[in-house]
Amino acid sequence: MELFECTLAIDDLDAFVADIGAIGDRHGVTIQAFDADYIADRAHLERARDLADRAIDRGENVARDRAVEILLYAAGRRQIDRALEMGVDEGETRAVVLVDGSTGNEGVHEGNGSDSTADNDRERQGERAALEALTALEAVGDCEPTLESRDEVTLCAFFEITEAEREATDADLGDLVRERVALLEVEK
Known part of the structure; x- marks a missing residue:
């Protein structure tokens, strides 16, 4: 998995989504863009x-598209409309774009490992x-961390993390957000 951190200036969201979908299809990867304010x-x-x-391997996924299923888990929600809040939108956005070449089928390749190594190499090449194709998109502005x-205000509000909860634990905000993501699995 690679993360591409940048500023996006999107004029037409549907065209941008189609562009990153086409790049993903062309290179055999999953691409999902997030508003960086929502990522811990x-x-x-x-x-x-x-x-x-x-969830996909078990046939328990809500979305048909892997990128959308990743978005749902990142949001800690099963409702696509609510999860889309953490995606990018038209206008300028500080973004992080996930690019992942793995299929999600861990442990499929057994034996000497050579097939697995070749698959990993292909995944990395695709990523x-x-x-490289993402950087050429018109919507991509500055590549910056x-x-x-x-x-923290956005993260706490979106993931419903209260000040009392933060004071009651030694866990950092990232830990609490990842807990919300994991709880989605339990709450199904």
Whole structure:
């Protein structure tokens, strides 16, 4: 999984979504763009991806599209409309774009590991090619770190994390957000 941090200036959201979908299809990767204000850290997206893949493998997914299933887990919600709040929108947005070449079928390749190594190499090549294509999109502005500074107010409001909850634990905000993501699995 690769994360592409940038500023997006989107004039037409439908066209942007179609563009990143076409890039994903062309390179055999899943691409999902997020408003960086709603992402706690890299581990937040890794956990969402892993849980989405597990749901898909078990046939328990809500969305037909892997990118949307990852979005649902990242949001800690089963309602697509509510989860879309953390996606990008028209206008300028500090964004983080997830690019993942894995299929989510962990443990499928057994034996000597050579098939698995070849698959991993193909996945990485697809991710790199997709990242290069993403940088060429008209909507992509500055490539800059967007996850270094968190919008704690937005995260707490979106994930319904209260001040009392934060004071009652030694866990940091990222831990609490990842807990919400994991709870989605329990609440199904």
